Amino acid sequence: MRQHTMQFANFILRFGEKKFLLDYLDTVVIPAITSKKIVRRYGRKTKFKLVDTNIVRLESGDKPVFGVYGRLVKDTLLVxxxxxxxxxxxxxxxxxxxxxxxxxxxxxxxxxxxxYFPETPHAPDLKAFKATIQYFLDEEHRRYIRKLISTPIGAPFPRSVSEAYFENPAPTLEVVPLGGGKDLVEFLRQYKVLKKISLRVVRPNPELDGAEILGELVEYTKKLEADSSTLISESKGGLSVDAAIETAKDAIETGSVFVTTNGTDKLGNQLQGNNEKFIITRNLAAIPPDDSGTAAKMYDALKKLGDEQIVKVPSISLSKVNADFLEAQSLSE
Incomplete structure (x- = not known):
């Protein structure tokens, strides 16, 4: 039986400086991901499309948890x-x-x-997923802006394009692979000379509880309203690998930091690392016959990583408006 390998990442979606995924859940985010009309074209022979998308209730009770699942398809012509x-x-x-x-x-x-997991050989990776979702969000956001412009707001004149964009900034997406555990340690232990480690902090989701060593950098990023900030440490003679392991673990754990490393291995070969090299993976065997069952198993794997304190899995309650919207969407599928 073929096994599939799951990867885990943080989906950081911002609309300007003060608004996030949940602020545009019903107007931009869900319509973009579940759209059957939007297609991202890449060159003349390739297009990316989202199919089989659905809303699913992952947990019930006073604090329900919802997800959206589906497939990213790379439709191409092999020559x-x-x-x-x-x-x-x-x-x-x-x-x-x-x-x-x-x-x-x-x-x-x-x-x-x-x-996220590839279902087939040559399946689109996380970078393709990020690029496709960003394109879909941009298209849906433009549609939303056009709707606002054409709708009067209690006055005889509709709002202008500049007003609509000022009040509803364009979306920016980062997909940060979650790494750590023995994969991170084993990779960094390959260095004989670790010459450089770079930490690029992106503007986090509101729930971020950053590691203490990154607290000031995260705050500077917020205060300066920067999209990202970078901390670089380097030494020709070599940085401490033990310290680098602890630093990288703390950084990656936040889900908002891209870590890159550079140096030479024990044979003198150049060795470069990044979040994709450290990414946490888990096998997914015996895939259920229905997609909602597959989504449930993927969620269970994520929760287990949280229970084992390998990654942070925040517990966040939805507003009643968002919960009711998602409940209605899940029931309508």
């Missing part, structure tokens, strides 16, 4: 120009065929955590 035949003869042979590899995702709306 060949030559072929190796018997006798090791290379001949010209032009042919093409469509291919549509896919990945499955679950975005937990309450805490903005993302669980």
């Amino acid at each position: 060949r120009t030559q072929l190796l035949i018997e006798g090791d003869t290379l001949v010209k042979d032009e042919s093409s065929m469509r291919s549509s590899p896919s990945s499955f995702f679950l975005l937990v709306i309450n805490n903005h955590r993302l669980v």
Whole structure:
């Protein structure tokens, strides 16, 4: 039985300086992710599309937890120009065929955590997911702005384009892979000389409780209204690997820091690391026959990582308005 490998990330979505995912949940975010019309094109032969998207209630009770799941499909045209035949003869042979590899995702709306796994070989990765969702959000946000402009607000004149954008800034998305645990330690232990470690802090989601060593940098980022801030430590003679492990663990745990490392391994080869090299993975076997069941198993895996204190999984209550909206959407599917 084939196993699938889940990855985990933090989905940081901001609208300007003071608004976040939940502020535009019903007007931009969910309409963008569940849209059947938006298509992101890449070159002349490739397009990305979200399919099979649905809202799911992951936990019930006084503090319900909701998620949105679906597939990111890369629909492309594979082209060949030559072929190796018997006798090791290379001949010209032009042919093409469509291919549509896919990945499955679950975005937990309450805490903005993302669980993601490739379903097929050559499936779109997290970078493709981020680029596609950003495009979909931009398209849906423009539609929302057009709607606001065409709707009077109690006066004989509709609001202007500049007013609409000022009150409702464009979305900016960061998808930060969550790393740590033994994968992080094993990777950093490969360094004989760790010459450089860089921490890039992006503007966090409101629930972030940053590590103490990053507290001031996070606050500076907020005060300066910067999209990101970077802390770089380097030494030609080599930084302490033990200290780097602790620093990287604390940084990555926040879900809002991109960590990069540079140096040489024990054989003198160049070795570079980043969140993708440290990303936490878990196997997903025996996939349920229905997608909602798959989403539930992915959520259970995320909660287990939180219970084991490998990653932070904040417990966040939704407003009644957002909870009612998501409940209605989940019932309507």
